[in-house]
Amino acid sequence: MKMLFAFAVITVALTVVYGAPADPWNEYKNKHGKKYGSTADEAQRKKNFLAKDAMIAKHNSQKNVTYQLGHNQFSDMTTTELSQYLGAIKPANVTRSLEVMAPLAIMETRQLPTSLDYRTHACLAAVKNQGQCGNGWAYSAIGSLEFAWCKKYGTPVVLSEQQLVDFDTYDYGCNGGWYINAWNYLKNVAGGSIQQSLYSYTAKKNTLKFASSKTRANVGSYGNLPKLNAPNMQAALKTYGPISVAIAVTDSFANYASGVYTDTACGNVVDHAVVVVGYGKLNVIDYWIVRNSWGTGWGQSGYGFIQRGVNLCHIEEHAAFVTAA
Template sequence: MESKLSAVIFLLLLLGFIACSSSASHHDPSVVGYSQEDLVLPHKVLDLFSSWSLKHSKIYASPKEKVKRYEVFRQNLKHIVETNRRNGSYWLGLNQFADVAHEEFRAIYLGLSTGLAGTDGTRAATAFRYENAMDLPREVDWRKKGAVTPVKSQGDCGSCWAFSTVAAVEGINQITTGKLESLSEQELMDCDSTFDHGCGGGLMDFAFAYIMGNQGIHTDEDYPYLMEEGYCKGKQPQSKVVTISGYEDVPENSEASLLKALAHQPVSVGIAAGSKDFQFYKGGVFEEGSCGTELDHAVTAVGYGSSNGQDYIIMKNSWGTSWGEQGYVRIKRGTGKPEGVCDIYRIASYPTKNNSTGWGA
């Protein structure tokens, strides 16, 4: 009886999509590979949901759950199509989050805890070694310089703070030693628990301080990611650790300062990412008016550049390569807004490493 009822509900949802989409343009192509004409046809939408589910290995516990997730998918698809019709500087696409309601998404995948250290504009000032940096290059891409590991995935866990921290440490370690090592987010999840809270959120400065106090961080080969908090393993015999000598905050609300730091190394950055557009970002230069309302996510700035008259900063995310531009997002810069698009100039910091330090030093 339940399966028959679910089938009826499923059909009604499909028919409902026609009414919701009848005003769509019949000429603008959709970035998901279906025309506007396709997306008012129930069987095309069902085909799209089925192929998307297969691609992302989605298995639902019951027909009722499948119907529920289809409805979420349909609403998200509608938002993607309507946004792309505006032909802005960026576009959206279906990714692994297409069956996730936006409030669910915010609760699970965003984990920057800014309140931990009074990061509402009252952070204690630290030294800023790049203050007097001059003659910055026109563009920088630390990926091309070998200082960025492949994009990782935090999974269903608010551990973005750990991934942002690790990416910045991986960068300065490669710049200083010439060796690119993929480091352990899980160690921070398990062991850095004084102020940071695993999947419950954290802050990069505290994680940098933990690495200093712990005299290094292991590789993720020795301490692999589990997508949940576990028991702290501590020091492991015969295993390598990467050390840092300190960390510094980038002066707040200063694009010039972030660019100075970024010209020298990857930088951990807090961002207001709690918008539906950010959830489904696929490509282009993300711009003002499309962000969340508060700092709630952590990424890593790995470069800056310009394209087609658009200046941008390149951010490495931790949602896998299905999201964005193979796991990256370009955020517009040069807007004149002190805090920047999505507030990216409010909270930024980076680790420091003496030339003499290496493995375990």
Template sequence: MGKLSLLVSMLMVSCWAVEIQVEDVDTAWQKYLAEFPIKIQTKSEIWFRKSIFSETHNNIAKHNANKDATFEMGHNQFSVMTEDEKQQFFGALLPATPVNISLDVSSRQVATSVDFRTSACMSPVRNQGGCGSCWAFSATAVVEFQKCRKSGFVRVDLSEQQLVDCSRANGCSGGWEHEAWQYLASNGGQDLESRYPYTARAATCTFQNANSPGAQISSTTPVQWIPSGDTNAMMSVLTGGRILSIYMQLPNSFMNYRSGVFNDGACVANNAHAMNIVGYGTLNGIPYWVVRNSWGSSWGASGYILVQRGVDLCMIERYSRTTNVL
């Protein structure tokens, strides 16, 4: 074969490969729009969102092609968002290291595994929307779960909006779970969602102390910090029937998690997020935490993610804490 013929053949193969790649992205884009409809006003907006999607699609394909990967990625609501838009879905503030550790669980025998995802007291996964209120959802989940277990396994739906509006200024710009519990302990407790519904925006506090609260917090020990990095103590709390609030600095790949044990250590300080640990176990020899998120049930594995346990991945084991419900 002459040099010219070889060059033509190579160009044809190259063009064919590019065409196939474009077709793959186009097909994936149409499937994405069918599953995650987005309101697009102009052609320029369509191309802008599709360009973000294309980059996300290529990153997902590259990751999933890695045979050594311990988790799988997939498309979701974040596949077409800019980095600035994604920032609205975080909201955790870096906690200060606690002075006093009041939790003593050293004598408790921990279970081999715990998983409260299917517990009668585990409320459906919430969606914080474009408000940096992850801290309020994490704090509320702990209170709801504990209140349910102390009330004969009767589930209760409490108001995250009360924490957003009342426990600090502009609760959509971030906060701390322990501060939320301290507020509840000093201000009569947490209202019901039915009386104080979530709006995904900060507003004026309308909580009425005269109402019978949905749950009350101990005023003497509203916050119990787990010793930093003490995974055995964390497992002990879960074995004892409580869940934990945690802080993470999320890697970019976290946004498109789908399944498996997440182990990406490329932490991003700006992606600070509060969630809950609701269990632990081992998958394919890798120990993990069961983590509950607040991005809705269409994200991740029905709203949950398995995060590698025992390596303090992106600070997940550094600032864990829980509360005491009366």
């Protein structure tokens, strides 16, 4: 009995000094500010989280993995809910409304730098967060255009994705779209893109109006890059700056934390759009640097490395460039 009592005293003392054993679920809720409408809802969210926690632990414990997974805002969500954070729909005819597309000149790829990284470039706007609105297409289109405008005129600019969500009739707002269609709309219909400060983001389709006279940046030329040609994409990055691409997202991508993403379990259909802002090599693996639109809590402060040269998740099939007028 004396030994049991002494053990209990020691346990209580350790709890006082070091705190109660960590509860991953409560830590996750507190870190991400998660609140739920009912006990049943929280129970389901906890179940989702624990399944994701097991997946993350299993992956990270394997030897020779090239990337690490981690918890973020998606860890308690279902696959269906995750799909609301995507938003790329490839048109049945990818050349639709591309009468203004400029032909891409044959580029010199032999003199490419071994690495290129625009993440700290003055013309690249801060990472944004599309929220629960499937308009990754708009963020990809605007991200590339912001850089192109700054590159031409020397002034950083932050443009409005909301304008595209509300008014681009070639696309479907929060239900998906395509970055080339967005450039076509901005060039031929809207007369340019308005500044974000004048038309802020709401993560839903609105019925508001804006003054077209306030548009700031217009599109010059734009077009598809040759498919499955990584060196040409590298050359385009050097010549134009960041380029838009479409990818097929899988569950592991949602919880990507660091390293070079190499998961081949992607679907056959692209469903999200991001911006490629550079390339490099880690150990022996070539990679693209992608800028996502899920906030800085995803990946490496909003960026990720995706294996280059193998068309992982279809990243080298639908690359496109844009210039400013």
